[in-house]
Structure formats: structure tokens, C-alpha cells
Amino acid sequence: MEIATLINRSVVGLEPSRSLRRAAERMAEHGVGSVVVASEGQAPGIFTERDLLFALAGGADPNTSSIESYMTKKAFTLAPSVDAMQAATRMLGEGFRHLIVVNDDHTVAGVLSIRDLLRAVLEQIGEQTSGEGSNDEGAEKSSRVKRVGDCMIPDVISLSLKTNLDKAAQSMMERRVGAAIVMDDGRVAGIVTERDLMRAVANGLVPWTTPVGECMTRKPRTITPFTTAGAALSLMMAHGFRHLPVMEDGKLVGIVSMRALATG
Template sequence: MMENQNKDKALLEAVQSHPFFHGVEVGTALSLLKDCQFKQYDKNEILLYKDRQREGLILILEGFVEVYVENEVLEVVQKGEMLGFSSIADFLGFPRRTKDEVTVESRAASKVKVMYIPFQVMARRWEDPFVRDYLLTQVAVRLRDVYGSLAEQVQLAREFGENEVFMLRVQDMMTEKVITIDSHATVMEAAKKMHEHHTSSILVMEDGALKGIITERDIVGRVVAKGMLLTDSVSLIMTKNPITISRLAYYYDAIGSIFTNGIKHLPVVEDGEIVGIVTLSDLLRKKNENVMKTIKQIEEADEMGLPTVKRAVYSIVDTLLQENIPIDKTLDIITNLYDRLVVRIVHLAVENLKKRGMISQLNSPFIKWGAVVVVNNLC
């Protein structure tokens, strides 16, 4: 008995401040809650199916929910907001135009707790002018936001030369497993951790707050090249106050931020907490897998396959130009690919010299010079 009372009290505290329960006495609120259902969903579980009749509203108590059509996300509903406003038409008795009418689905974008509010509870609250005005206002706001979101994505897609509207959000592309290290740790500890987890970056934290980020390039350029000690603090080499992005931002927001700021890693922050990280590689992989395929092709190429790599790089140049990617960023991408190609050629040259027993007769700079000549001939 005591357990049920505590449960009712916890549920009441969770929803009593919501406008739907505005001005309701405790006894009445508990009576309404008994007719509602409380459910939990794991990430990617479906809350509302497109082919099932709506039977009420859903109040989000915790987490995020995506509303989508054929995997194109229309909006993200957060804690305190409601789902299923199209069911108000059913509640008011307006028939659907066709049985096969296209409708949306909803899925959990994280672990989610919700409360189902059936029509019978809606009927008891509909007579309250405050509640009725709140629900109708929410319908109008949601309609405005959906139209605004669609218009924004169409505009951004056109600016980037995209033929199809790309409505992916950062949370659809980010890596949720984030590797972190304390700000008092050493460079050696950071490097070991990055190696163990096969990651190209690590976030520097202090008292639970993000203070900086370290990448492989930082370790090479700020430690190796400048002769810093591996026992030095990571705070001396990290990029302080890194650019971050929201999990609800769109694909174009992320790639625009990366191109504008000249970075390759974007920590994803929500309510002050790190929830993931998205990289340039993630964005290119999602948008255009040709770059990643070419990188793999370069790293696996033998002497006979090097000319095909050149054609693959040309194809990427064509793709980036067609998509109106800024020319300086296009050059960065292509330069990176050619750098990888040089490294591969050097590796092949060294292996060839080892086989012929000539490696001791040549020094490293000469080998690199020969590799560059080969690259120039290929280009």
C-alpha cells in the first residue's frame, strides 16, 4: 500500500506542473493518472506506428523522440512536450480522408519515459478553457515549427548543391562512445588511451565539464614537432574551449561548423553534458562514401593499383565541386588524400628495397624524394 502511494506521489510530482493538469486538485489529478499509462522505451523503439489508430496524446517525461516519415526526421520532441496532436482531430470526430492516408511514426532517440493520455482523460480536461487553449496553441506551434524546419532544410540543401533534401540530425551520425581524460593527466596517458580505444581524438574534462580536445595532429604538431615532454600535462597541448554542437542540429549545421572553423571533431553537448562526438569522417561517410572508399583503396593499393587511385581522387574532386563545398576545404580534403597516397608509396618503396637488400644504402629523405617524383608522374 505504501509502495503504491509513493509511486502515485512520484508520478504526480512528475506531471502536476504540466499545463495539461493546470489547476487540478491532488485527488482529481490522481484519479486522472489512474486512467493514464506510463511506459519506458529504449533507443530506436517505436512509440507510434504509422498504420495504427491513435488513441490519445503522449507526454514526454524523459528523453527525446523523433517524428519521422520514411526515415526522414521531421522534428524532435523533448521532455515536457507532447506527441500525437493529429489524434485531436479523431477526438473531435473528424474522419480521415482515406484509410491509406500517409502519416508519421515516432521512435525513441534515447531512453524515453512517457505517459499515454487516452481520449477519456482528454474529454475530462477538454472543458477547461486553459487546457483547450494550451492544446490548440501547441498544435499551431508544432505546425509552424515543422514548416519552418522543412523550409530551412530545403534552403540549406540548395546552398550546398544537394539534389535531395537531407534531414539527418547530428544524433543520427554521432559516436555515442566518447573517450575522455582528466585535465591533470599527462600527454603519455592521453596517447595511450587514444591508442587503446582506436580513436583520433580525446576530450579533456575537469570536474565533469569539457575543457578541451586533443587530436592526433595535436600530439604530432604540439608535442613531437616542438619537443615537449610526454610527462607534460594535457592542458598544455589541448585546444581549449572547443566548438560544440547540439545533438538536435542538422547535418548541414555540423558540416558548416566544421568547414567554417577549420576543425575535424565536434563534441556533441546536451544540457551541459557530453553525449557524443561527430567528425568530418562521419559526415563524409554519411553524405558521400567515395572519400572513405578512396582512403581504403589508397591504404590497400599495390604498385599496379596506384593509377586507379588517381582516377578515384579525380572523381572525389568532381563530386566536391558539384556539391559547392568551399574550395579551401576541397583542397584540404584532396591534399589529405594525396598525403595518404605519398605515405603508401613510401611504404611500398621501402618494402621493395627491403626485398632487394638495398634499404641500408638509401636514407629516408632520398626515399621520400623518390616517392614524390612518382606522385608527380601519377598526377
């Protein structure tokens, strides 16, 4: 399967001089996690939610700071004819979540997201599973199945409801993760992700005065460490999640990402 069948051809573009807020607005308007940055005579660049996170962590003002200072210039690109499995290996191996796809004449054909790519690859090779692992299958078979507990990060970033967005971004960048759990009185109150921060910036919220409690995803879907990796991936793709809190006996024991499930 060629990636030409998987790319989003409705390219969201922006000039490098535009502000972080304008980039966030464009991403929010189109429901995407990146914008292609075009400058005449230059190879295309890309600005992503992770770049915005980095900017916020560094104290950038979304209204006055330009994306040129934080974008990836001369972004890595793929041809439309590249095989989906090869693209998945490259994206997962190097941590790309979005790649620009370029035609032979150097025009931009579209953008490939890791979510769309993984969905197609899993369908192609039949690795999607459903439901929790069953003890009825026997210990020997069960022991060979990769589960959420094998892939999760047990040392979770936990924030209070009053933590401001810039501090949340700093914590996430220090750990190189795209999400943090928001706790209230010892309980999971929500999850805040790069996507939540992007929407907050798009809505004009001020990072250094806005608490995560105002923009987090409340009462997030959770998963157990015993859920199979395939079932967890299917759940995440079906609902558009990139991270899920992992709970056992009512306690938070970790967080798992889509990338960790696919590569762990």
C-alpha cells in the same frame, strides 16, 4: 539528418593533468583521434592527434608533459539536433576533425568525427562514385568532373627512413599537414601520419631516437591524379585512409587528403 545519429557516444575522457602518452594510449585503445578533457566546473576541452603532433614538434616529452598544455580549452561544441550538412560545412570550413556534441543540460552526448560525418553526407546526397574517370564519357563531361589532381598538394613532404619522429612532426607542423611520404632510394617506402605518430607514442617509442621507418605505414595504397574526387573519397572512407600518395607513371606527384577532396 541530425548529427545525433552519427556521433560516437562512447566518449573517451581524460583529466587535463594526464600525460601525452596516456592520451595517446587511450586514443589507440579505442581507435579514435581525440579525447574529451573534463575538469569539474569547466566547459569540456578536447585533445586531438593534431595537438599531439604540435607537442612532439615542440620537443615535448610524452611521458612528462601534460595534455593541459596542448589541449583546446572550452572547445567549440554542437547540439545533437544540428543538421549534418550544416555540421559538415562548419567542420570543413574551420578545419575541425572532431567536435564535442553537448546536450541541452550541458552533458557530453558524444564526439562527432569528420570521417563519419562525410560518409553520411555523401550517402545522403548521392555523391559517391566509383572507379577511374573514363575517356568514353567525352571531353566536355569529363572536364566538369573534379579529380584528385585538382585537389592534391604537389609539393610533398618527403622523409628518409632514418628521419626521427620529432623531426617528422616538425616538418608536418611547419606545413600544417597531417602526413609525410617516406622515400627510400627514390621510391615510396611508406607514409607516416598523425595516427602513426600517436600509436608510436602509445607504444612508448621515444620521438627523438625512433626513426619513421619503425612506425610508418609500409607500401601505402596509392591513387592517380586522374581518379575522380568522389571515387577517391569512397576509397578513403572504405579503408580508413585520411591521406593517399598520388602517383603518375610510377612517380610520386603529390599527396591528397580527405578534407582537400571534400572542399577542393
